Every structure is written in C-alpha cells, then in structure tokens.
Amino acid sequence: MTMEDVAREAGVSVASVSRALSGARRVRDDVLENVQRAARKLGYQLDPIARALRSGRSGTVGLVVPDIASPFFPALASGLESGLRETGTSMFLLSAQNDPDLERECVDQLIARRVDKILISPVHHVRSRRIVDQARSSASIVQVDRYASLRTHRVLTDPRQTIGLVLDHMASQGCVRFAFVGAADSASVSISRLAAYRTKVKQIDASGVERTLAGDYSLGWGHEAAKRILQHWSDVDAVVCGNDLIALGVIQEFIKQGRDVPKDVAVTGCDDSVFSSTSRPSITSVEQPVTVMAVRAIGLLSGHFTNDPVTALLKPKLIVRESTRRNLECASTPKRLSTSSANQNNEI
Amino acid sequence: MTMEDVAREAGVSVASVSRALSGARRVRDDVLENVQRAARKLGYQLDPIARALRSGRSGTVGLVVPDIASPFFPALASGLESGLRETGTSMFLLSAQNDPDLERECVDQLIARRVDKILISPVHHVRSRRIVDQARSSASIVQVDRYASLRTHRVLTDPRQTIGLVLDHMASQGCVRFAFVGAADSASVSISRLAAYRTKVKQIDASGVERTLAGDYSLGWGHEAAKRILQHWSDVDAVVCGNDLIALGVIQEFIKQGRDVPKDVAVTGCDDSVFSSTSRPSITSVEQPVTVMAVRAIGLLSGHFTNDPVTALLKPKLIVRESTRRNLECASTPKRLSTSSANQNNEI
DNA sequence: ATGAAAGCGCTAACAC
DNA sequence: GTGTTAGCGCTTTCAT
Helix, strand or coil: CCHHHHHHHHCCCHHHHHHHHHCCCCCCHHHHHHHHHHHHHHCCCCCHHHHHHHHCCCCCEEEEECCCCCCHHHHHHHHHHHHHHHCCCCEEEEECCCCHHHHHHHHHHHHHCCCCEEEECCCCCCCCHHHHHHHCCCCEEEEECCCCCCCCEEEEECHHHHHHHHHHHHHHCCCCCEEEEEECCCCHHHHHHHHHHHHHHCCCCHHHHHCEEEECCCHHHHHHHHHHHHHHCCCCCEEEECCHHHHHHHHHHHHHCCCCCCCCCEEECCCCCHHHHHECCCCEEEECCHHHHHHHHHHHHHCCCCCCCCEEEECCEEECCHHHCCCCCCCCCCCCCCCCCCCCCCCC | CCHHHHHHHHCCCHHHHHHHHHCCCCCCHHHHHHHHHHHHHHCCCCCHHHHHHHHCCCCCEEEEECCCCCCHHHHHHHHHHHHHHHCCCCEEEEECCCCHHHHHHHHHHHHHCCCCEEEECCCCCCCCHHHHHHHCCCCEEEEECCCCCCCCEEEEECHHHHHHHHHHHHHHCCCCCEEEEEECCCCHHHHHHHHHHHHHHCCCCHHHHHCEEEECCCHHHHHHHHHHHHHHCCCCCEEEECCHHHHHHHHHHHHHCCCCCCCCCEEECCCCCHHHHHECCCCEEEECCHHHHHHHHHHHHHCCCCCCCCEEEECCEEECCHHHCCCCCCCCCCCCCCCCCCCCCCCC
C-alpha cells in the first residue's frame, strides 16, 4: 500500500497525493477531497521512514533524560508527552543512565533518525556541553530542568527562588542558624542550588555561608551529613537539603540522635517527591512546575527564535509540611494537598 | 557522507561496503579490513533510516508502558534499557498514558518506524488484546508485567506467589481474618492478584474469600476501603492490598481511627515502592524481580520460538517491614535507620 | 566473492 | 496547480 495506489484511486498523480496529504503545498479543493477520500477508503498511512529519508525530517521529537529511574524525570516526561500529544507529535524517550557517553549516543541516535526537535536534560553541567551544542546544527533543541550550554534555550525552575522560598519560610518560623546539604555531582541544579544558598543565606545568617556539605543524592549521605552537623555545628536549627532523599536521611538521623524535627531543627527538601508527604514527619519541599515547564519547552521548540537563546526561569511552589512547622501561631491548618489545581506557576 | 565515499576510499563497490559493514554476507578478509579502515578514517556511520526503508528492519526495540509516571514502570524501563544496551541495541520508550487508543497509536508508530522488536505492558487486560495480537505479524513481541494476549510471550511476576507470600507471612504472624483491597481497573495484575487472593485465602480463612474491595490505585481509595472494613468487618486483622499506595491509605485511616498497625491489624502492599520503606509504620511489600524480568524478556524477544507462546512466571520477594511485624519473638530488631546508602531491601 | 543495477516509498525540482 | 522524474542512502537480486 503506497502512494501510487492512492493516486490511482483518486485519479491524480503521486505528487498531488503527497502535496494533499502533507499539506505542504496547496492543491485544488476537489483534488484534496478526492485524495483524502481515497486514502481513507484504502486505509492508507504515510510512511514515516520514506518521508524521513527523502525530506530529512520526521516531525517527531526526542526526549533525553539523565535517568528515567530518578524520581523527577518520569513526571517531566509525562508532562512533555501530554503537551506534545495535543499538537499531534509523538515523542520518543531515551534515558542516558547518568552517563555522558551514553547521552551522546542517545542524541546521535535521534539525529540519525531525523528527529528534528530534541528536548534534553543534560547529565553533566560541563561534559554534556559539546553534545548539546553540536546537536544544535541538526535539530532545534531545548534544555529542560538541567542545562549544559548557555547558547541553547533553557527552561528551568529558578534555583534562586527555590532556595529563597525555603530560607524565607524557615526564617519566618524563627530559624536563625542555617546549613545546606547538597550533592557534589555535576548536574546544573545541584550547582545552582548550592550557589543560590550561599548568596541568599548571607542576608539572614552570614555564618551560614560556610556551613555547606556536599555528598550525593542518597539517604545514606543524609545520615552522614546530619552526624557532621551535630558534631561541628550543633547550634544549627535549619537545614536546607538539595533534594528530598537527603532531607529524609537528615531527618532520620536527627531523630535517632534524639533531636526533635522541627522543634530543635527544621529541615527542607527539594522537588516534592512522593515520600515527602508520606514520611513522618512529612517533609517541607519545593515543587517544580512540571506542566508549565512542558508548555514553555514545547513553545521554544517550535518557536523560530532566530536570535539569542532564551532562558525561561519558572516559579517554584513551596509545600509546607511538618518538618518545618515550629511556629504554631502562624501555621495554617495542615493541608497536605493544595485544593486548587489552578496553576500559579507564572513565569517571571 | 555516504557509502559511496567509503567504497571509493576502500577501492571496492558499495555492495561490498554494505556487506562488510552489515555483516550479513561474507566478504574476503582483506576487503573487510579495507572497508572498516576506510569507514573509520572517514568517520562513516550507517544511515538507520535508509537501511530501514530498504530492508524493512531497524534493529531497535520499542517499549510501550501504560504510564511512565506510575511508580513501577521507570524501574522496569531502566532494567530493560540496561539489558538491551549490553547487546548494543537502543530502545525507544513510549508511554500510553493509560489509554488503549493511545497505546494503539504507540504500537503503530513503532511498527511504521520498522522497529522489529516490541516490549509492551498492555494497558488493558481486554482492550489491548487486538493491538498486541496484530503487532505480532510485524514484529516479535513480548508482554512484560501485564498481559492482554495468551498467544504472545509473557514474562510476569507470579501473582499466586506474590499473594501467597503475604498471606503465609501474615498467617505466621498470627493473623486469622483476612480482607483484600484492590483496584477495579483492567490491568491484568489487578485481576490476577484478586483471583490469587480468592484462591489462596480459602486455605487459611475461608470467610476471607468474600471480603474483597475494589476501587482504584489511590491513597483516597485506601482511606475509603479502611472505613468500610472497620464498619462491616471490624474483626479483620489482616488486610492485603493490591499495591503500596492503597496500603498506605488503609494504614493512615486505621491509625486515624485509633487502630494500631500492626498490632490490631496487619497490612501489606505490593511492588515495594519508594515510600514503603520511609512511611511510618513502614510497609511490608512484595518486590518484583525487575532485573530478571528484563533478562527473560530480552531473551524471548530474540529467541526463535517458532512454536507456542511461552509464559515466564518469576519469583517475587517478600520484604517484611513494620506494618506486619506483630510477633515480637520472631521479629528481628526493627532497623529503620540504616546508615549505609546500600540497598536495605534485603531484609526478608 | 564481487559489482552493477534495481528499487524501498516518498518529496522536491522542474516543466507545463 | 499539476504531472513527470530524479533521487534520499541503503540492501539485495542478478549476473559474473
């Protein structure tokens, strides 16, 4: 079943069929109708492989995530897929398993398959830069959540706001001595959050600038970090963590050592993972506006910004839970899930 | 950069280059070497689109999951991707968003792109059957975790063993009055687990056969189900849940109503989600052997079983946690706070 | 074992 | 606007 069959059925040339079906060039209305009817009658489907070979385009988009097994990326992928489906584009997802070399292979695969739009959350702040920049020449590309190149569009949750939200909140709960526990890896978010903490904490607790710890995104590192805090900085009453898993570890260790969370020390996470609401105490965290990210990223993908790369900094949302609620007078009634699903994640 | 360039460089015909590079047919050793050297020198890469068009195959595999945002599937996808990477095949992941129609589109997309191997976890026990069976004529296909067709290979965790493990365990903890809380959806696992419960519980507590509740895989349904149990079957001391989220909801509601878990009533989940180990009480659950699933599925994909469809029933693993530990003499010391970030799920 | 040549199904020039 | 035709880069007969 090829175009030739449709052409015969419709009584026109294959070129007309192609033009009618691809919508690229104009054809007469009666031709269009004839072709569409013939195609429907025969159950004809355009062959994406043949058209990709001939035209060099495929009309599909590829998404490369650092690791599909990490908590945040399935949600991101889901949001992007939904958004794209509305425009009728299908998305192919690849996971780089946190390895820049595999990431390069993934991108090369996509390009070789004539994918003309690539969404990527680069594994490594530095090592992913080349592959991102190189891909620019073969496809339109947007970095999501993480980034490696400043010459390519980016849409990410503003790390300054993310950290700002938790610091302000903890300060409002009466915290005065801050510390930060992050990861030493090379994802841009890790780096940005640490930097944002250093900048912001000065205004609240200048000594907090020195109190930063870097390990990895694991429960075990949270335990270790909590021990170090108790040992060296026992007067700390607010710990900002780079993600929820670390926060959970920190909290567990504090409790084990007889500290009360949040009364003795308040703790926050990042990214609002599932277990943040179910662990006990539940963990105050910062939610990323996944849906908005998807919309903005998709917009940038197809937008014809011939000039400068654009950076979309999105507004995160603080989710207050038990791990920081020390101030009983101020605390609103504990609502775990916001009732309004309305989107307040307006971009700045 | 095409094959012609390589042919010229190597001093042979394009046909020989094709033969040498694809490894399909034999070429003389010196030709092989010449071609490989030329290809390397020029940095030549085979064009997957052109070869797919001409040969009808692509050498890649597609994975269609019901919903990438659901807890279990990222892990499954990750396992499959790792396994495939070892064989040098790249995998494209598609999510059907729990919609059989979208699932059909995904499969059609893959077939249109000449993917010759498809891994699928069908959305719907019945409605996905046709698409799975139809795909068989265009690609070798294996159902993973869920299934919709008995005419196609399946690899899944044995639901009877899964349910058997939790029932036996609870019985050993002294439980005598059982109930089951599952989902009314149409994924094969939901159906199988319910059926397995009905069959197995007879041997322990015949009246338990009648005590089954079906809702959906949500926290809210867990709350609701717990209320109903307290209302109608207040003497129940063991609740088997279809997944961890339901179990969590059930536990929360029981505690809210003043029951002690596990002393008054023991509760189990399924699938061993992240939060099972972090919620309090932590939830006894059954882990699916993802790695083994991946290995078996990949094996079936390429195995040339011309005859009957094979069914691989894999062995699940019970993870005992606080939600069922009532028997103090038998219980090992409850360790919630492991310091190592190493996997603490080997605590059977 | 190798080369020449015919397509895979489509789109993009190019004529009309 | 529409049809004719030449490829996109490769694999696969078919000769040799």
